[in-house]
Amino acid sequence: MLALTNIGLRRGRKLLLEHANVQIHDGQRMGVIGANGCGKSSLFAMLLGELEPDEGTLALDNADVIAHVAQESPHGAAAAVDYVMDGDAELRDVQRRIADGEAAGKTDLHDLYERMEVIDGYTAESRASRLLHGLGFASEEYRKPVGDFSGGWRMRLNLARALMCRSDILLLDEPTNHLDLPAILWLERWLRAYEGILLVISHDRDFLDAVCTRVAHIEHKALNLYTGNYSDFEKLRAEQLSLQQAMYAKQQKQIKHLQSFVDRFRYKASKAKQAQSRLKMIERMEEIAPAHVDSQFSFRFVVPDKQPQHLLGLSDASVGYGETVVLDNINLHLSAGDRVGLLGVNGAGKSTLVKALSTGSTLLSGERTVSKDTRIGYFAQHQVDLLKMEQSPIDHLRAIAPDDREQEHRNYLGRFAFGGERIFEPVAPFSGGEKARLVLALMIRQGPNLLLLDEPTNHLDLEMRQALSVALIEYTGALVVISHDRHLLRSACDELLIVHDGLVDRFHRSLDDYPAWLREQDENAADAQSKWQEQPARSVNKKQLRQEQAERRRRLKPLHDKVRQVETELARQRAALAVFEEQLADESLYADQGRKDELKQLIRDQADAKASIEALEWSWLEASEAIEAAS
DSSP: OEEEEEEEETTTTTTEEEEEEEEEOOOOOEEEETTSSHHHHHHHHHHSSSSOOOOOEOOOOOTEEEEEEEEEOOSSSHHHHHHHHHTTHHHHHHHHHHHHHHHHTOOOHHHHHHHHHHHHHHEEEEEEHHHHTTTTTTTTTTHHHHHSOOOHHHHHHHHHHHHHHHSSSSEEEEEETTOOOOHEEEEEHHHHHHHSEEEEEEEEEHHHHHHHHHEEEEEEEEEEEEEEEHHHHHHHHHHHHHHHHHHHHHHHHHHHHHHHHHHHHHTTTTTTTHHHHHHHHHHSOOOHHHHOOOOOOOOOOOOSSSSSEEEEEEEEEEEEEEEEEEEEEEEEEEEEEEEEEEOOTTTHHHHHHHHHHHHTHHHHHHEEETTTOEEEEEEOHHTTTTOTTSSOOOHHHHHOOTTTTTHHHHHHHBTEEEEEEEEGGGGGTTOOHHHHHHHHHHHHHOOSEEEEEEEETTTTTHHHHHHHHHHHHHHSSSEEEEEOOOHHHHHHSSSSEEEEEEEEEESSOGGGHHHHHHHHHHHHHHHHHHHHHHHHTTTHHHHHHHHHHEEEEEEHHHHHHHHHHHHHHHHHHHHHHHHHHHHHTTTHHOOOOGGHHHHHHHHHHHHHHHHHHHHHHHHHHHHHHHHHHHH
C-alpha cells in the first residue's frame, strides 16, 4: 500500500500540494491529471525520493520496488534486448553471482539457481523480446546497439526497461508520447494485467479510459480522488461543477438580500443591531467559488475566404526519399469537407505522404494537382523548429497579420494561453507544449481551407487537446490528420486511410476495429514468414509479397466481416436474454393471475432468444473454422 497523509509539497517558493491525502493498494491503476505546472511530475519526484514533502507523511514500504521511465536518452554499444533486461536489477545481480561462482569453481550455487527459477530468470530474454515486439521493434533489431537507434526509439527502450522491472509500484509520466497507436494499444493491454500499483500521467483520454480504475485530479493545490476512468471523472466533475454553480448562485442571492438589509438599516438606530448581525452573517458565510471551466483555451478556426470543391490530389504517385520508394500507386484526391485520418505504424510512410500533399517534397513520380484557391495549413513537429527563437509570440503574429491592431493580437494569443508580458518574451525558453501551441495559433490565423496535421497533440495537455478537438469539429475546411490520439481521430475524422506495406488503402472498419485489424496483420505476417522459411531457395519479391498479402486480405475479408456481424448479434441476443430472465425472476409475475399472458410471452421470448443464440454460436464456429482453413 502507498499512503499520503496530509502532504504539503513545494517546488521553490511555489506551493503545489496542500493537505493531500490518498491511499493506493495493489492492483489499483490511478491516472494523475491536472493543468501543466500543477505538480504531477513533482509528486512522482517525491515518490522516487528526489523531493521531500514539506508537511505530512509518506508511507512507503522500503521493500517495495519502484520502476519509472528514465528521461535521459540511453546510449552505448549494448544490445537493445540486453539493455531492457538490465531493468530487472535482481536478475542481473543473480546472474553475476552465478557467473562469478562458476568461474571460481564453486559447487554450492543451488540457492542461486533456485532463485533464478523463482524470478523467471531463465525466460528473461524471451520476456524482454516480447516487450520489444509489443513496443514496435522488429526482431532483427533486438541485437542492435542502443546507440544506433533514434531518439524516439531510445525512449521506447527506456519504457521497455521500466516494464521489465518486477516492480511493486510503476510510475509512468506521459508513456504514450513516443509511441504510435499500435504500440499504445499493446501497452494498454500490458498495463491492465499489471498486479502492482500503477500511477500514470497522461494527456491521452482514451489511454486513461482503457487503463485507469481511479483518477487523482490536482487542482488549486488539492488532490481530489475519483473512482473510475477518465470519462467517469468528467461526468462526476461536471455534476460537481453544476451543483457548485447552483450553490454559488443561491448564496449570491442570499448575500444580496442580506446586504440590502444592511445598506438600508445600517445607520438607523432601531435597526442597527440587526443590520450588524446580518453583516457578520455575510462575513461568516463560506465563500463558494463560482464554477468555471478550467481550460485557458477557447478558439475557433478562421473561416476560409474561399473553399474550392477540388483542393488537392495525387495521381499514380510514388513518394519517398532519393531512390527509396516508401509508398507506391497512390491515388488520393481531397475535396471540400473531406475529413481524413491516417492510420499505420511508425515508419509506414504517413508523414512522407503528408509531406507530398503539403509541398510535394517527397513526391518521386506521378502527378500532384493543387487548386489555385487552395490554402494549406501544415502542422508537423519540425514546424516548431522553424519558429524564430529570438522573436516573441506577438512578433510572429504581426508577421502574418500586419493589419491587426495590437489589442487584437493580444486577444487572439490569449485564447491560446499566451497573456501578459509573456507575449513579448523570446520563444527560445518556451516549453515544447508552448511552442506547439504557438505554431497552431499562427497556422489557424492564416485561414487555411485544407489542414494537414502530423501529430498535432504531442506536448499538448488534456485541456488544449479538448479545445483543439472542438475547434476541428467546427472547422469548415478539409482535414488530413495523423494522430495517436483516438479521441481526436474519432471526433474530427469521417474517413480513415491505412498506410501499410507500401500502399495507401481505405480502412473500411471503425477506429475501434483497428486493434483487431492489427492482430490479423500479425497473423498474416507470421503465416507469410513461415511460407518463406519453408521455401528458402525462393527469392523474396517484396512487391509480389505485398500483392499476395493484399489478395489474402481481400479473400478473408468477407469471412472476418461475417464473424464480426455474428459477434454483434450474439451480444444483442445475450443482452435481451438477460433482460427476459431478470423479468422472469420477478415472483409477482407468477402470483398475479392477471399477468398470465405476459408470463407466457416472456417464456416464448426467452426460448426464442436461446434458440437464436445457439444458431449464432454455430454460425460463429463455422465462420471461424472457415477463416482457419483459408489461412
